Amino acid sequence: MRWDKLFEFKREPMRNGEIAVIAPQERVLVRVSGGDAAAFLQGQFCNDVDALNPNGIQLNGYCTPKGRLLAVFHLMRDGADFLMWFPTSETDALLKRLRLFAMRADVTFDIEDTLTVVALRGEALLSSAALGGLTPTDTGEGIRAGGLRAYRLSDAVPSTVLVGTQAHLLEALSASDALSPHSSDWWRRTRMQAGEPILSGAASDRFVPQMLNMDLIDGLSFSKGCYPGQEIVARTRYLGKQKRRMLHYTGSGDGALIRPGDPLLTTDGNAAGDMVSSVQVDGTLTAIAVVRLEYRASTLHHASGIELFPASLPYDPLEGTEYAG
Numbered sequence: 001m002r003w004d005k006l007f008e009f010k011r012e013p014m015r016n017g018e019i020a021v022i023a024p025q026e027r028v029l030v031r032v033s034g035g036d037a038a039a040f041l042q043g044q045f046c047n048d049v050d051a052l053n054p055n056g057i058q059l060n061g062y063c064t065p066k067g068r069l070l071a072v073f074h075l076m077r078d079g080a081d082f083l084m085w086f087p088t089s090e091t092d093a094l095l096k097r098l099r100l101f102a103m104r105a106d107v108t109f110d111i112e113d114t115l116t117v118v119a120l121r122g123e124a125l126l127s128s129a130a131l132g133g134l135t136p137t138d139t140g141e142g143i144r145a146g147g148l149r150a151y152r153l154s155d156a157v158p159s160t161v162l163v164g165t166q167a168h169l170l171e172a173l174s175a176s177d178a179l180s181p182h183s184s185d186w187w188r189r190t191r192m193q194a195g196e197p198i199l200s201g202a203a204s205d206r207f208v209p210q211m212l213n214m215d216l217i218d219g220l221s222f223s224k225g226c227y228p229g230q231e232i233v234a235r236t237r238y239l240g241k242q243k244r245r246m247l248h249y250t251g252s253g254d255g256a257l258i259r260p261g262d263p264l265l266t267t268d269g270n271a272a273g274d275m276v277s278s279v280q281v282d283g284t285l286t287a288i289a290v291v292r293l294e295y296r297a298s299t300l301h302h303a304s305g306i307e308l309f310p311a312s313l314p315y316d317p318l319e320g321t322e323y324a325g
Contacts, residue, residue, distance in 0.1 A: 026087060026088050026089065026184055026188075027085055027086065027087060027088060027117065027184075028085075028086050028087075028088045028091045028111060029083055029084070029085055029086075029111070029112040029115055029116075029117055029163075030083070030084040030085075030086055030091065030095065030109055030110065030111060030112060031078070031081055031082070031083055031109070031110050031111075031112040032081060032082040032083070032084060032107060032108070032109055033080075033081045033107070033108050033110070034105070034106040034107035034108050035106040035107075036105040036106040036107045037080070037081065037082055037106075037107045038050070038082070039105075040102060040105050040107045041075070041082060042224065042225065042227075043225065043226065043227055044062065044098065044101065044227055044228065045060045045061065045062055045075070045227060046060065046061045046062070046063055046069075046209055046214070046219070046220050046221065046227055046229070046230075046233065047059065047060040047061065047075075047218075047219055047220060047221050047224075048221040048223070048224040049075065049082075049224075050224070051221070051224075052075060052076075052077055053077070053140070053141075053142070054077050055077070055141075055142035055143065055144060055149070056076070056077065056140050056141060056142050056151070057074055057075070057076050057140055057142055057151035057152075057153065057161070058074065058075045058076075058140065058218075059072070059073075059074060059075075059196065059214075059217060059218060059219035060072075060073060060074070060075045060219060061073070061209055061212075061214055061219055061220070062094060062097075062098075062228075063208075063209070063227065063228050063229035063230075063233065064205055064228060064229055065228050065229055066229060066232060067208045067209075067229030067230075067231075067232030067233045067236070068205050068206060068207060068208060068229065069197075069199060069204070069205070069206075069207055069208070069209055069212060069214075070090070070093075070094065070097075070199070070204050070205055071086065071087060071090050071094055071199055071204065072196070072197045072198070072199050072212070072214070072219065073085055073086045073087065074151075074153075074161070076142070076149075076151065076163070083112060083115075083163070085117060085161075087198070087199065087200055089200050089201070090199070090200060090204060091111075095109050114165060115163055115164060115165060116163070116164065116165065116166045116169055117161055117162070117163050118161070118162050118169055118173075119159060119160070119161050119162075119187045119190070120159065120160045120161070120162065120179070121157070121158065121159045121182075121186060121187065121190045138152060139152055139153065139154055139218075140152065140218070146168070146172075147164055147165065147168040148162055148163070148164040148168050148169070148172055149162070149163045149164065150162050150163075151163070153194070154194045154314070156194060156314030156315075157190055157193045157194040157314065159190050159191075159194065185279050185280070185281050186281060188277065188279040188286075189279050189281050189286045192248060192277065192279070192286050192287070192288045193248070193286065193314075194217075194314060195213060195216075195217060195246070195248065195288075195313040195314060195315055195317070196217060196219075197212040197213070197214070197246055197276055197277070197288065198276065198277040198288070199212075199260070199276070199277070200260055200277065201259060201260040201261060202259065202260050202261025202262075203260035203261050203274070203275070203276045203277065204260075206261060206274065207246075207276075207290055208229075208232065208233055208236050209233055210233070210236055210237065210242050210245075210320070211242070211244050211245065211246065211290045212246045212276070212290065213245060213246045213315075213317055215237070215320065216315050216316075216317065216319055216320075217315065220233070222234065222237060237320075241320060241321050241322050242293070242320055242321045243292060243293060243321070244273065244290050244291060244292055244293060245290070245291065245293060245296075245317040245318070245321065246276060246288050246289065246290050246291075246317065247273075247288070247289060247290075247291045247296060247310065247313070247317055248286075248287075248288055248310075248311045248312065248313050249286075249287040249288070249289060249300065249308035249309060249310060249311055250284060250285060250286055250287070250308070250309055250311045251284075251285040251287065251306055251307055251308045251309060252283065252284065252285055252306075252307075253285060253304065253305070253306035253307075254280070254304070254306075255278045255279060255280035255285045255287075255306075256280075257302070257304035257306065258275055258278045258285075258287065258302055258304065258306060259275065260275055260276060260277055261274055261275060262274065262275040262302060262303065263275075263303075264289055264291070264300040264301065264302060264308065265300065265301045265302075266295055266298045266299075266300065266301070267298070267299060267301065270295070271292075272291055272292055272295040272298060272300050273289045273290050273291030273292055273295070273300070274289060274290050275287065275289050275302070276288045276289055276290060285306065285308075286311075287308055289308070293318070293321055293322075293323050296310065296317075296318075296323070297310060298310070
C-alpha cells in the first residue's frame with residue numbers, strides 16, 4: 001500500500017476486518033500559543049479547558065453571546081500550547097473572531113502546517129502491532145510514542161485520531177496490512193453515528209449546545225467560569241427541560257441535495273426540525289438533525305423528496321427532557 005496516496009484523498013473499497021484510515025480534508029489544525037493561551041481559551045469555549053489532561057483530547061464548542069454554537073471542534077494539549085482541530089470551512093471566521101477578542105492577551109493563533117491529522121475507524125480495536133503500541137483505550141485518552149500521538153475519541157463507534165508529521169504517519173501506517181485508505185466522508189459518518197454534531201453553513205449560529213446534545217457527550221461544562229453565551233446556556237438548563245435534541249437518521253437518495261439548516265417535515269407536513277449535517281457513503285445517507293421531540297419516532301421529509309428514518313445513537317438523547325424514561 002502506498003500510503004502517500006492517502007494524502008491525495010483517494011478512496012478504495014473497504015474489506016471486512018479492515019480499519020479505515022481517513023485524512024479529513026475538511027479539517028484544519030490550529031496551534032494556540034502564548035502565556036495567556038490557557039486562560040484565554042477557558043474564557044471563550046463552553047467546555048472546561050482547565051480539565052483537559054496533558055495528553056488528552058476534548059470535544060469543545062465556541063458560542064456567540066446569544067449562546068448559539070458557531071463551531072464544534074476537538075481541542076488537544078501540546079506542551080504549553082494547544083491544538084484546535086477546526087472545520088476548514090469555518091476556520092477563517094473563527095480565527096478572526098478569536099483574534100479580535102484576544103486584544104492584548106499573550107496568545108497567538110497559527111495554522112499548524114508541520115503536523116497532519118488522520119483518523120482511524122474500525123469495528124475492532126487497533127492492534128498494538130499495527131501502530132507501535134499507540135492504542136489508547138479510554139475515551140479522551142492520548143498516548144505519545146515515536147513522534148506520533150494517538151487520541152481515542154469514542155468506544156461505541158471505535159475511532160482514533162493520529163497526529164504527527166506526514167513522514168511519521170506514513171511510516172506507522174505502512175506497518176500494518178489491516179488498514180485501508182478512505183475519503184473524509186467516512187469520518188463524517190463515524191462522528192454522526194457517535195452522536196457528535198458537525199457544524200457548517202447555515203447550521204452554524206443556530207442552536208444552543210443542549211440542542212446538539214453537547215451536555216450528553218462531555219462537550220459542555222456547567223461548572224466552569226464565564227464564556228460568551230454562558231448565561232443563556234445555563235438558563236436553558238435550569239428554566240425548563242429540553243424540547244429539541246439532535247437525532248440520528250438514515251435514508252437513501254442524493255445527499256448533496258440536503259444542506260445544513262434545511263427544514264424537515266413530518267408526513268403530515270408539520271415542521272419537525274432542521275438539518276445539521278448529512279453525508280452519503282456507499283449509497284446510504286446518514287444525517288443528524290435537531291428535531292422537536294414529539295416527532296422523534298417519525299419519518300422526516302426533505303423538500304427534495306428524500307425520506308429520513310430514525311436511527312439509534314450510542315447514548316440516550318431523551319436524557320434531561322420530559323420524554324426521558
